[in-house]
Amino acid sequence: MAVFTPVSLDDLTDWMPQFNLGKPLAIKGISSGIENTNFFLTTETGEYVLTIFEKLTFAQLPFYLHLMRHLAERGVLVPAPVANHAGEILHSLHGKPASIVTKLEGSSQLDPRPAHCAAVGAMLAKMHLAGRDFGIRQPNLRGLDWWRMTTPTVLPYLSESNQHLLRAELHAQEAFAASATYRELPNGPVHADLFRNNVMFDGERLTGFFDFYFAGCDTWIFDVAVTVNDWCIDLDTGALDAARVRALLDAYHAVRPFSAAEQEAWRPMLQAGALRFWLSRLYDFHLPREAEMLTPHDPTHFERILRQRIDNPVPELF
Numbered sequence: 090m091a092v093f094t095p096v097s098l099d100d101l102t103d104w105m106p107q108f109n110l111g112k113p114l115a116i117k118g119i120s121s122g123i124e125n126t127n128f129f130l131t132t133e134t135g136e137y138v139l140t141i142f143e144k145l146t147f148a149q150l151p152f153y154l155h156l157m158r159h160l161a162e163r164g165v166l167v168p169a170p171v172a173n174h175a176g177e178i179l180h181s182l183h184g185k186p187a188s189i190v191t192k193l194e195g196s197s198q199l200d201p202r203p204a205h206c207a208a209v210g211a212m213l214a215k216m217h218l219a220g221r222d223f224g225i226r227q228p229n230l231r232g233l234d235w236w237r238m239t240t241p242t243v244l245p246y247l248s249e250s251n252q253h254l255l256r257a258e259l260h261a262q263e264a265f266a267a268s269a270t271y272r273e274l275p276n277g278p279v280h281a282d283l284f285r286n287n288v289m290f291d292g293e294r295l296t297g298f299f300d301f302y303f304a305g306c307d308t309w310i311f312d313v314a315v316t317v318n319d320w321c322i323d324l325d326t327g328a329l330d331a332a333r334v335r336a337l338l339d340a341y342h343a344v345r346p347f348s349a350a351e352q353e354a355w356r357p358m359l360q361a362g363a364l365r366f367w368l369s370r371l372y373d374f375h376l377p378r379e380a381e382m383l384t385p386h387d388p389t390h391f392e393r394i395l396r397q398r399i400d401n402p403v404p405e406l407f
């Protein structure tokens with residue numbers, strides 16, 4: 090259940106003529122989202138996804154939607170926002186911000202093999218390169234500033250050992266962010282949440298990245314770390330799976346070679362990727378907001394991943 094704002098075919102009668110999409114034929118709510126209300130929309134010209142944004146504002150959305158359009162125009166496989174006759178891609182429906190984007194074929198690959206990881210790595214590198222000349226800057230809103238702000242609010246709920254882990258990791262990340270190595274890291278628009286459920290596959294063919302609503306400007310290597318921490322692990326222990334890590338990194342490196350500074354940053358970034366989601370999951374678990382996080386994600390998963398990355402050797406980046 091995640092259709093917060095219902096939309097019927099009748100509601101679309103007066104709304105759709107602003108697009109070149111023909112008449113709406115069917116609309117079906119998508120139950121899996123937790124952030125927005127999503128619908129599969131069939132019109133005379135094809136299939137689309139209609140999204141009503143429940144939390145993101147008219148001011149925040151241009152970054153995400155224009156980034157998707159920018160990437161789609163450069164051959165990165167992402168949903169392309171549909172413009173109306175006035176050329177606008179951010180719309181309003183039932184008083185809330187709304188968008189129509191092209192529907193990706195396929196389904197999520199929740200049990201990826203090295204071939205899937207390689208496809209993700211190559212497309213991620215292509216995406217980073219394609220974002221270089223994107224004109225809008227918006228920081229990663231779940232970056233260091235947010236970690237600093239969120240840590241004190243979740244600390245009271247943690248065991249002594251986890252309090253220690255969280256404090257120590259935050260300090261380590263603050264120190265790393267102030268280092269000369271960090272300043273050398275290439276950066277630009279990143280997805281920042283490229284988990285298995287945000288990528289579509291048709292067999293081993295990657296058909297697209299989606300759910301760009303945590304995207305922002307950050308280091309590219311942080312994006313790689315977040316992705317590896319979800320795609321290339323043993324789900325029970327959080328340990329890295331060598332074959333999948335190698336496949337993803339080698340495919341990325343073949344498109345956009347990693348730098349020496351990124352090699353140095355690799356372990357701290359794997360830890361940063363774990364910290365970011367440990368924190369957001371702790372926050373959602375202990376401080377649930379109304380009508381949200383119907384089933385909160387398990388924070389202990391990312392606590393395990395963080396401990397794994399601190400305690401074990403990490404594979405070479407290249």
Ligand SMILES: Nc1ncnc2c1ncn2[C@@H]1O[C@H](COP(=O)(O)OP(=O)(O)OP(=O)(O)O)[C@@H](O)[C@H]1O
Binds near residue numbers: 119126190192194286
């Ligand atoms: N462009 C698209 N093409 C095909 N399917 C899509 C597309 N966008 C969204 N979906 C489908 O809708 C579901 C929910 O979308 P999405 O993940 O963007 O929602 P959300 O509210 O941000 O949810 P969450 O934050 O839980 O991932 C996806 O799991 C996917 O099945």
Ligand SMILES: N[C@@H](CCO)C(=O)O
Binds near residue numbers: 282284366369370
């Ligand atoms: N990917 C996030 C959820 C937000 O999209 C998580 O697994 O915690």
